[in-house]
Amino acid sequence: MSNLALVKSENFGNVQCDFYGDKNNFWMTRKQIGEALDYVDPEDSIYRIHERHKDRLDRFSTIDRLTTVEGGRTVTREMILYSPKGVYEICRWSQQPKADAFFDWVYDRLEELRTGKTPRAYQNETLAAIMDVYHRDREKMKSGALASVFKAIAASARQQKTIIHAAIKSTNNQPKTASKELAEEVYRFLIDWFNGNADHFEDDAETRYGMVAKQYIYIHTTIFNRIMEAAGYNPLQALRSLDQEGLIFTRIEEKKSNNKKRYKIVKYDPVTRTHGRYVSLLRNPFTDKQTGTDQ
DSSP: OOSOEEEEEEEETTEEEEEEEOSSOEEEEHHHHHHHTTOSSHHHHHHHHHHHTHHHHTTTEEEEEEEEEETTEEEEEEEEEEOHHHHHHHHHHOOOTTHHHHHHHHHHHHHHHHHSSOHHHHHHHHHHHHHHHHHHHGGGOOOSTTHHHHHTTTSOHHHHHHHHHHHHHHHHTSSHHHHHHHHHHHHHHHHHHHHHTGGGGSTTOSSOOEEEOSSEEEEEHHHHHHHHHHTTOOHHHHHHHHHHTTOEEOEEEEOSSOEEEESSEEEEETTTTEEEEEEEEESOTTTOOOOSSOO
């Protein structure tokens, strides 16, 4: 008899995704994760990812007997399922084009199940928690064109989001100084966020947001995009402004027609023994310079 019960079903594109639950966690089947990521052989592809990262995915998976409808008939068989951490790890290691989109979608579905709130309501609370960092460190903020914005951060989460969007919009109407001010604002936000989440960058963290080196903080691209959007920033606009002020490490990809700048770099993680895409944030911008090699 199964210990899991079907608690929710939704479609990601044309793929039905079933979410099962017990008293401790929520789960997705290996087959449906592979289908959502658009693998030709879904189960075998996820099996191969699992085997390459067995030390981690063994902890975030289970086997249970589930009853499903296959080919118009009801069957009961053993299936391998993954917890939310397992699903996120698979998305992180997958090279499929749909990996980021599926991560964003499944994250919202699982958070809705975990919190009992809609993604929008949960995002508002997340935004409030993120912006609380500014309350604690507002004395450190420097005066300037955005000083009035920081003074107004005592407002509610919704008001705070409106203020930040207004600040970004106003800086867009100004020439060169706008990019510098936006870069400084985003950089301070990221450093404050990193200081509050430093444990997620440790080697033994169950859920890692990135890595730390002597010169750079490496933030996983999916995490970077989510915290930027939650705080009301456009991720690409933020990256461009940070690059213009030399606050992130970038690479130039040489092509026949033209050279393309890459704001996100591929780096090897010695803990998970995998390559991933990261935003490389300079740790000491007033003393360090980009040298052409990331440490």
